Amino acid sequence: MTARAYLSHLASGRTRLKIPSKRGDVAYFQALQTALAARSDVLEVEVNPRTGSILLVHDVSLDLRDLGQQARQQGWFDLDPTPPSRESLSALASRQLARVDAWMRAFSGSRFDNPSLIFLALVVLAVRQLAKGHIAPPAATTLWYLYQLLQRQE
Numbered sequence: 001m002t003a004r005a006y007l008s009h010l011a012s013g014r015t016r017l018k019i020p021s022k023r024g025d026v027a028y029f030q031a032l033q034t035a036l037a038a039r040s041d042v043l044e045v046e047v048n049p050r051t052g053s054i055l056l057v058h059d060v061s062l063d064l065r066d067l068g069q070q071a072r073q074q075g076w077f078d079l080d081p082t083p084p085s086r087e088s089l090s091a092l093a094s095r096q097l098a099r100v101d102a103w104m105r106a107f108s109g110s111r112f113d114n115p116s117l118i119f120l121a122l123v124v125l126a127v128r129q130l131a132k133g134h135i136a137p138p139a140a141t142t143l144w145y146l147y148q149l150l151q152r153q154e
Contacts, residue, residue, distance in 0.1 A: 003028075005077035007064070008053065015056045015064070019077055023052035032076055039067075115149060122146045 009016035022028050029047040032054065037045045044057035056062070068079030087095075101114040122145055129139035 002072065002075055003077045004080055005054075005071070006080045006082065010064075013058060013060055015058065015062070017054045017056070017077075017079070019052050019054070021052075022049075022077075024049055029054070035074065035076065039070075115152070119146065119149055122149065 003019050003021045005017045005019045007015070008018045026049045029049040033045045033047045036042055036054070036056065039058075041059045041062045042056055043059065044055075046055040046057075047053070048055075064079070064081070071077045071079055097114060104112050104114065104117065122142055126139055126142040126146060129135075129142060
């Protein structure tokens with residue numbers, strides 16, 4: 001199966017391609033660097049196997065469709081002009097919290113989960129604020145959150 005490449009950055013005379021599936025494949029990127037440098041419209045090729053990227057410094061006459069067609073014919077990669085969609089920060093955080101919750105449940109035999117951890121943290125924070133003499137907003141706010149959490153557990 002041919003690797004999928006996408007256009008990461010395009011400016012006059014500079015194009016960056018990303019090939020995430022080949023990240024870390026030093027031999028692949030070295031071979032690709034040599035092959036792309038042989039094109040008459042490419043002036044310089046920089047590859048970074050760690051990030052899976054290729055930077056082409058080229059004539060403004062470089063035709064990306066032609067490059068993509070050559071890459072496909074040679075079996076280097078399939079060029080997709082649109083980058084893959086990225087997960088939103090809130091979706092990523094939610095997914096990671098779900099993983100932590102599952103791990104915590106498995107590790108504790110279902111005695112602890114994310115709400116339990118939050119509950120304990122809020123108790124500690126409330127006691128700490130009270131011990132410092134901060135009775136007003138910080139302790140009251142923390143205790144309010146604690147109360148709300150307990151109401152949801154019932």
